[in-house]
Amino acid sequence: MSEKHIVVQGATCQCKFSVEPKTDKLMVKTHTKHYANDKDGSKKLIASDKDIGQTLKKNTFGKCKKQPAGSDYLPCLAQITKWSGIYEKIVLSNQGKLLLEDSKGTCPMGAPDCITITDHGQTAEVTKQNVENSKPEVLNEIFPAVDFEDLDNAVLMIENKA
Numbered sequence: 001m002s003e004k005h006i007v008v009q010g011a012t013c014q015c016k017f018s019v020e021p022k023t024d025k026l027m028v029k030t031h032t033k034h035y036a037n038d039k040d041g042s043k044k045l046i047a048s049d050k051d052i053g054q055t056l057k058k059n060t061f062g063k064c065k066k067q068p069a070g071s072d073y074l075p076c077l078a079q080i081t082k083w084s085g086i087y088e089k090i091v092l093s094n095q096g097k098l099l100l101e102d103s104k105g106t107c108p109m110g111a112p113d114c115i116t117i118t119d120h121g122q123t124a125e126v127t128k129q130n131v132e133n134s135k136p137e138v139l140n141e142i143f144p145a146v147d148f149e150d151l152d153n154a155v156l157m158i159e160n161k162a
Contacts, residue, residue, distance in 0.1 A: 006036050006087070007099035008044040011121035015061040017110045019073050022062035023118060027055055031094040037122040044121065048096025049083040049103075056080075066109045080105040084113055 011026040028045035038044035060076045067074035083105050087098040105115030131139065139146070 004087075004100040004102060005120040005122055007047040007101060007103065007117055008036050008038075008121040009047065010044070011047060011099075011117055012119040013056060013105065013115050014118050015064075015076065015078065015107065015110060015115050017065040017107075017114055018061035018076065019063040019065055022060070024059070024061060024078060025057040026051065026117075026121070027057055029055055030096060031092060034092050037125070039125060039127050046092065047099040047121075048092050048094060049086045049099065050092075050094050050096035051099070052080045052082065054079055064109055076109070078115075079107060080115060081108055082106045082112075 007026065009026065009028040012023045013026055014021060014023045026047055028047050028051055030048060030050040031045065034046045035041045035044050036046050056078050059078045061078055062076055063073040064076040065073060067076075083099055083103050085100060085103040087100050090098050092098070099117070101117050101120040103117060104113035106112045107114055
């Protein structure tokens with residue numbers, strides 16, 4: 001996969017034919033089983049090429065340049081018909097293949113690959129295991145105010161902040 005992030009629910013998408021650069025959030029509606037970057041396994045469903053149709057939160061990118069109406073443009077009715085640039089080596093239980101941050105969507109009003117992913121949706125989250133697996137000198141650089149001599153207390157402090 002070479003340093004590309006997997007796309008998850010909440011990823012930000014944008015269409016190159018939007019009159020004003022509006023974005024919308026990707027919603028995963030094809031499964032409820034596979035999560036990434038979510039320690040509790042409850043928010044960040046993994047997106048796949050099966051997430052097509054009206055799979056965006058608002059299903060619009062504003063006004064569409066491909067739909068002129070006199071001196072203005074008609075509203076976008078975003079509907080993804082196909083994804084390209086997918087990761088083929090992993091298949092989810094819905095038979096979908098993973099979307100990557102450089103995957104592109106096709107809309108019937110636009111052109112192939114007119115929808116891009118501007119943010120993959122993953123966020124960094126410190127967990128107990130991250131602290132336990134880190135060297136004390138690295139932790140001291142990241143958290144200079146914490147005394148990591150007593151690792152159990154440090155882990156509790158980080159968990160309480162999350």
